[in-house]
Amino acid sequence: MGPAEATAMSAFGVSPIRAAVIRELARHPDGETSGQIARDLEATYHTVFRHLRELEELGLVDSDAEGDRQGQRVVYRLNRDVRDREADRLLTYLDGR
Incomplete structure (x- = not known):
């Protein structure tokens, strides 16, 4: 991430x-x-997992997990439609509309 971002x-x-x-x-x-993701970002597993769970609860991330996840290899995917919708909502709010 650069300084502008x-x-x-x-x-x-x-x-x-x-x-x-x-x-x-x-x-x-x-x-x-x-x-x-944790390896790619050089972040702790716990930190990444916490954010993934919160993003999943918000609908921004989907997973292939069903039921109890313990011991499962869970693959997460970005829900681009939800991401775009939420980004638009933020911009609309910031524009005062």
């Missing part, structure tokens, strides 16, 4: 790691596991 995220209170998780999933449309 860091400034933009800071201006709107966006978590850099959360943005990086979303970006990583956008770069891998077939999906990635939490471990793969």
Whole structure:
């Protein structure tokens, strides 16, 4: 992430790691596991997993997991439609519309 991106995220209170998780999933449309994302971002597994779960609850991320996930290899994918809709909502709000 460059300085311009860091400034933009800071201006709107966006978590850099959360943005990086979303970006990583956008770069891998077939999906990635939490471990793969953590390695790619050089972040802790726990941090990445927490953000993935929160993003999944918000509908921005889908997974192939069913039921109890313990011991499962879960692949996460970005829901681009939801991401685009939520980004549009933020811009609409910031524009005062």
